[in-house]
Amino acid sequence: MNFIFSYFFFLKFINRFQVVILSSFIFLTLFFFLVSISNGSFSFSLLSLFSLEDSLNKVVLYEIRIPRVLLAGFVGASLGLSGASLQGLFRNPLADPGLIGVSAGAALGAALLIVLGSSIIPEFIFNTFALPISAVTGAAIVITMLYFFTRGFGYQGITYMLLIGIAVNALASVGIGVLTFISSDSELRGLTFWTMGSFGGASWQIIIPALLIISFTVLWMIPAARKLDLLQLGEPEAYRLGIDVQKLKFKVIISSAITVGISVSLSGMIGFVGLVVPHLVRLIGGVNHSYLLPTSAFLGASLMMLADLLSRLLISPAEVPVGLITSALGAPFFLWLIYRSRQI
Amino acid sequence: MTIEVSSVSYLKNKKLILDKISFEIESGEILCILGPNGSGKSTLLNLISGYLSPTRGDIYIEGQNIKNISIEERAFIRSVMSQSQAIVFDFTVREIVEMGWLQRGLINFSENFEEAFSRAVNEAAIEDLVDKKFNVLSGGEQRRVHFSRTLLQSWRPSNSVEPKYLLLDEPTANLDIKHEQKLMKIVKKKAEDGIGVVIILHDINLAAKYSDKILILDSGIMKSFGRTFDVLNKEILEEVYDLPIVISNDPFKIIY
Numbered sequence: 001m002n003f004i005f006s007y008f009f010f011l012k013f014i015n016r017f018q019v020v021i022l023s024s025f026i027f028l029t030l031f032f033f034l035v036s037i038s039n040g041s042f043s044f045s046l047l048s049l050f051s052l053e054d055s056l057n058k059v060v061l062y063e064i065r066i067p068r069v070l071l072a073g074f075v076g077a078s079l080g081l082s083g084a085s086l087q088g089l090f091r092n093p094l095a096d097p098g099l100i101g102v103s104a105g106a107a108l109g110a111a112l113l114i115v116l117g118s119s120i121i122p123e124f125i126f127n128t129f130a131l132p133i134s135a136v137t138g139a140a141i142v143i144t145m146l147y148f149f150t151r152g153f154g155y156q157g158i159t160y161m162l163l164i165g166i167a168v169n170a171l172a173s174v175g176i177g178v179l180t181f182i183s184s185d186s187e188l189r190g191l192t193f194w195t196m197g198s199f200g201g202a203s204w205q206i207i208i209p210a211l212l213i214i215s216f217t218v219l220w221m222i223p224a225a226r227k228l229d230l231l232q233l234g235e236p237e238a239y240r241l242g243i244d245v246q247k248l249k250f251k252v253i254i255s256s257a258i259t260v261g262i263s264v265s266l267s268g269m270i271g272f273v274g275l276v277v278p279h280l281v282r283l284i285g286g287v288n289h290s291y292l293l294p295t296s297a298f299l300g301a302s303l304m305m306l307a308d309l310l311s312r313l314l315i316s317p318a319e320v321p322v323g324l325i326t327s328a329l330g331a332p333f334f335l336w337l338i339y340r341s342r343q344i
Numbered sequence: 345m346t347i348e349v350s351s352v353s354y355l356k357n358k359k360l361i362l363d364k365i366s367f368e369i370e371s372g373e374i375l376c377i378l379g380p381n382g383s384g385k386s387t388l389l390n391l392i393s394g395y396l397s398p399t400r401g402d403i404y405i406e407g408q409n410i411k412n413i414s415i416e417e418r419a420f421i422r423s424v425m426s427q428s429q430a431i432v433f434d435f436t437v438r439e440i441v442e443m444g445w446l447q448r449g450l451i452n453f454s455e456n457f458e459e460a461f462s463r464a465v466n467e468a469a470i471e472d473l474v475d476k477k478f479n480v481l482s483g484g485e486q487r488r489v490h491f492s493r494t495l496l497q498s499w500r501p502s503n504s505v506e507p508k509y510l511l512l513d514e515p516t517a518n519l520d521i522k523h524e525q526k527l528m529k530i531v532k533k534k535a536e537d538g539i540g541v542v543i544i545l546h547d548i549n550l551a552a553k554y555s556d557k558i559l560i561l562d563s564g565i566m567k568s569f570g571r572t573f574d575v576l577n578k579e580i581l582e583e584v585y586d587l588p589i590v591i592s593n594d595p596f597k598i599i600y
Contacts, residue, residue: 009447012457013439091432230443234429236395241497242419242446287433 010225010290018291021284025298029073032305036069037061039309041317063203070211071202072308072322073301075267076277078214078259080300083274084281084292085221088228089252090161093337096275097260100146100161101168102139103271106264108172109138114194115179115187132210136261142168143253198321199267199308210262218297221255224248225289270323272330273300279337345371345406345507347392347540352401354387354564361387362564364401371507371540374531376551376572379561380585385544386427388561389513392542393424406507419446422509423497427517428490431478437489438474441465444496460499467530468492469523483518491515491527498539510534512543516550528554548598552576560584 014022038044042060079097086095086102097103113121113134121130149164176191183191194201227248230238235245263270277300281292304322307329311322347369354362362384369375369392377385390396392403394410403410405421413421423444431440441464445457465471468491473481478489498508510531516524532554535541545551551558551572558575560567562584568575576598581589590599 006447009453012453013442093432229435229439232431232433232435233440233443236390236426237424237428239395239415240393240419240424240426241443242416244415282433286439287435288439
C-alpha cells in the first residue's frame with residue numbers, strides 16, 4: 001500500500017490541463033501504432049487486422065510489422081524520456097543524448113563489438129545480449145566522463161558539457177572510421193547496415209529482452225520526477241528538501257545509459273528526438289517533470305513511429321534511413337531554439 | 345528542544361573558516377547571526393542544516409548527532425531559506441511553492457496540502473503571484489516565493505510535537521520595508537508557536553527589534569553570544585565593523 005502510494009505520489013503535482021495533454025498523447029501513441037502496423041509496402045485495412053486469413057499477410061503483420069513498430073515506439077519513448085531527464089539533471093535545455101555524445105559512445109561500443117567480436121560470439125547471444133551490453137557500456141562511459149568534466153553536473157558546466165559532446169562525437173567517429181578500415185567484408189556489411197539507423201532488423205527474439213529492460217528502466221525512472229523538480233532549485237536546496245542528490249544523479253545516469261544504449265544498439269544513431277520532444281512537451285503544457293517525463297515518453301513514441309512510417313512510405317518499397325528523417329526535422333527545430341534563446 | 349553546536353571548526357582548502365564555535369539554539373527563540381561579509385555566517389548555517397560537515401566538533405539536534413540523521417529526516421526537522429540560485433526552466437510560482445511540501449507516509453494529502461499551501465501563500469503575501477511565472481518576478485518577489493516554500497516545508501500536523509527549526513539566510517534581502525516587517529513578524533509568530541529560528545541579517549536595528557539572542561561572528565571567530573541587549577554594545581560592534589557607533593536608548597537605536 002505504502003509502496004504503491006509513494007510510487008504514484010508524483011502524479012499529485014500534475015494539473016488538470018496537463019492530465020488532458022498526457023491522455024491525448026497516450027491516444028496519439030495508440031493511433032500511430034495502429035496506423036503504422038496497417039501501412040507499408042503491404043497494407044491492411046484497420047478492420048481486417050483481426051481477421052486475417054491469408055497466411056502471407058499474417059506473417060508480415062505478426063513477424064515483421066508489429067515487432068518493428070513496437071521497437072520504434074520503445075526507442076522513441078526511451079530517447080524522449082532520457083532527453084527530458086538529462087535536461088533536468090543538467091539543468092540545461094540543450095542536453096540531448098546525441099548532442100552530449102552519449103549516443104556516440106553507445107555507437108562506438110556497438111561498433112567495437114560488431115568488428116572485433118562478431119566472429120567469436122555465437123549469433124543468438126550476439127544480437128540479443130552482447131550488442132546491447134556493449135552499447136550500454138559505451139554510453140555509461142561517456143556519461144561518467146561528462147560527470148567528471150562538468151564537476152558533478154554543476155550549473156557552471158554548460159559550455160563544458162557541449163564542448164565535451166563535440167569532442168566525444170569526433171572521437172567516436174574516428175573510432176568507427178578505424179573500425180571500418182580494419183573490418184572484414186562481412187563485418188563491414190554488419191557495421192554499415194547498423195549505422196544507417198533503421199528498425200528494419202526487428203524480430204521478436206531480438207526486441208523482447210530490450211523491451212522488458214526499457215520498460216523496467218522507465219518505470220524505475222518516472223517516480224524520480226518530483227526529485228528532478230526539486231533539483232531545479234539548485235543542489236543545496238534539493239538536499240535541504242530531503243533529496244539525496246548523489247543517488248538521484250546516479251539513477252538518471254544509469255537509466256539514460258541503459259535506455260539510450262539499448263536503443264542505439266538496436267536501431268543505430270537517431271538524432272534530435274531526445275532534444276526536440278521534451279521542448280515540445282514543455283511548450284505545450286509546462287515544465288514540471290511529473291508531467292514532462294511521462295508525456296515526453298509518449299510523444300517520443302508517437303513521433304518515432306511516425307518517422308518510421310515515413311521512412312517506409314516515402315520511397316516505397318525501398319526505405320529512407322529513419323535517422324535521416326529525425327535529423328531532417330529536428331535540426332531546423334534546434335536552429336530555431338538557438339535563434340530564440342539569442343533573442344532573450 | 346535544542347540544537348547544540350559543540351566546538352565546531354570548519355576548514356576549506358586548508359583555510360580556517362570557522363574556529364571552535366559553541367552555542368545552543370532553543371525552540372521558541374529567534375537567534376540572529378550578525379557579522380561582516382565573509383565572517384562565516386552562511387557556512388555556519390550550512391553546517392547547522394547538515395549540508396556541510398564540520399571538520400572538527402559536532403552538531404546535535406535533540407541530543408542526536410546530525411551525522412546519524414538521514415537526509416530525508418533532516419528535511420522534516422528543519423527548513424532552510426538560502427541565497428538562492430537561478431532557475432532555468434519556466435516554473436510557475438505555484439510549482440515552486442509546492443516543492444516545499446514533504447509527504448510523510450500515507451498522511452492524507454488532499455486535505456492537509458490545500459490548507460498548508462494556502463496558509464504558506466497568505467503568510468508570505470504572494471496570493472497575487474501564484475499563477476505567474478517565477479522567472480518574470482522581481483528579486484524581492486522571488487525572495488517572498490522562496491520564503492513561502494520554506495514555510496510550507498515547516499508545516500506540521502496540528503497535533504504534532506516533533507521539533508521544527510527555521511534556518512534563514514538573509515531572508516529580507518531585496519525586500520521593501522513593508523514586506524521586510526511583515527516577514528519578520530511572521531518569523532516572530534513562528535517562534536511563538538514553538539519553532540526555533542536561526543536568521544542571518546545585515547540590518548543591526550532589525551536584529552535588535554526582533555531577535556531574542558544574537559551571535560556575532562568575525563573572521564570565523566565567535567565574538568559574542570547572548571541576550572540581544574547584552575550583546576549589542578558599542579565596544580563589540582565598533583571592533584567587529586571597524587566603524588564609529590552610537591547607541592541611543594528609548595527607543596533603542598544603533599546609529600552608524
